[in-house]
Amino acid sequence: MPVSTAPPAAPTAYADFDALRRHDPEIAEVVLGELGRQSDSLQLIAAENFTSPAVLAALGSPLANKYAEGYPGARHHGGCELVDAAERMAVERATTLFGAEHANVQSHSGSSAVLAAYAALLKPGDTVLAMGLPYGGHLTHGSPANFSGRWFDFVGYGVEAESGLIDYDQVHTLARQHRPKAIVCGSISYPRHPDYAVFREIADDVGAYLIVDAAHPMGLIAGGAAPSPVPYADVVCATTHKVLRGPRGGMILCGSELAERIDRAVFPFTQGGAQMHTIAAKAVAFGEAAAPAFAAYAHQVVANARVLADELEAEGFAVLTGGTDTHLISADPAPLGVDGKAARGRLAAAGLVLDTCALPYGDSRGIRLGTAAITTQGMGEAEMPRVAALFTAAMREEGEGARKVRAEVRALAGRFPPYPG
Known part of the structure; x- marks a missing residue:
């Protein structure tokens, strides 16, 4: 199973969040707000991931x-x-x-x-x-x-x-x-x-x-x-x-x-x-x-992406190349009646954060997503059908239905916090 990241280590003399709160509460609020955003939505941007506490400690040294x-x-x-x-x-x-x-x-x-x-x-x-x-x-x-x-x-x-x-x-x-x-x-x-x-x-x-x-x-x-x-x-x-x-x-x-x-x-x-x-x-x-746990993580990333690609195709998305070998999935949401830009907006409103991408042989745009971050959080193949279903619901629901989808995304994210503690 993939190894999730752990909560940041206790503050030290050079990495003291309380000092940031005291000296610049406005920036502290931004930092805390971003931690909250990452924690109550699903980070599916293919270029993003969650670093370990050790990496964060070196960055703040x-x-x-x-x-x-x-x-x-x-x-x-x-x-x-x-x-x-x-x-x-x-x-x-x-x-x-x-x-x-x-x-x-x-x-x-x-x-x-x-x-x-x-x-x-x-x-x-x-x-x-x-x-x-x-x-x-x-x-x-x-x-x-x-x-x-x-x-x-x-x-x-x-x-x-x-x-x-x-x-x-x-x-x-x-x-x-x-x-x-x-x-x-x-x-x-x-x-x-x-x-x-x-x-x-x-x-x-x-x-x-x-x-x-x-x-x-x-x-x-x-x-x-x-x-x-x-x-x-x-x-x-x-x-x-x-x-x-x-x-x-x-x-x-x-x-x-x-x-x-x-x-x-x-x-x-x-x-x-x-x-x-x-x-x-x-x-x-x-x-x-270089550790064995990372090899297990990398293979889980790919396994998750393959299942998610299959499930998105079953939900009606046109998945480019018919699937994936990597963490990346590129798809055309046109069969669901929207282009990539509109799809990204609807998905973001539901807490499903991803990018748009160019589509070969056309002027419209598709969506691009990846499974690296959600795998770091501890999600496995069992969660991928639910993620795909949330995609479709976010594309179709409005009003109270859309609010329910957002609540379901928040609940799923809450089961797999990026920095538990």
Whole structure:
């Protein structure tokens, strides 16, 4: 069974919530309000999770005070001996956990990790092949609103119209046609495992780097519930939150031959001083993810997602690709008479919090959800039919009926508090 997080540890001299109440009651009210919101609704945003009390303790530690530009043993500031130890532990734990030769744990986010990977391998104007945004590509995969779309020439690949699966023949054809400097494998809403070996073959055929943006599946990879891209990719970018259950931040994995280029692309090219409290919290999360309990958790996340996808389909939602291999579910609520934006609003009013996503081959939007957070709370496959039924009720009920649905969601959430105590 998955292991739920526990209540935060007792306040210490440096993490005293009573001090926040005294000195800034307005912000204290916001913090308590957010804890209440997370506790009486279901957090189904695929990119969110609940960190452990140990991760929270590291985030609220005196390491937040330390300026540490540079890398362990080569800082631009004095007094870094202890934070050096924390970063070395984070790097060692990450490389061991994922079987990588090198890890950079300083990236502030998944987007900044991708930026650093591009900075290390590409020059402005280079051609990059990545999943098109209408099919689930990320902003950093060529959006004109993002640095990626302004600095590089992106070509988008898509998915097969009937199956919704990646069209590998199209990927190969586009690669041969455009000869990209890099191919990006990764998505924010594709619920199936990519075939990393095929991407590697295509990259080798055209002499391209293979960058895997594994922000979503990285926690599943850590727990052995998803295949690893590390043996195939030149660079793997990821976040440390989502299924991995660490602090909000990014990381980069690569081989030793690219280590110096990646490190210099993070600092000093794209970032300044490292956030040492966050790096320590990443080290804690990597340690937790190496434990057998986390492997059980990761597999439970997938089991829950598969059941929930099946139940949503039975309730009338059109589930993309017919199901999921991961924590992610993408679905079209159109058969229930609403689009993704309207569905998100109705579900949010009922306390079912999720996102919208692009739908392939259409202008409307669908919904995207994940099972990482509710699995951390302790929910299992037995709860998934009820969650799916609440989705349908939230879409259909109004007035008093809608209030009853909200009360049922609150009751279900109350049985599985994120921080019991």
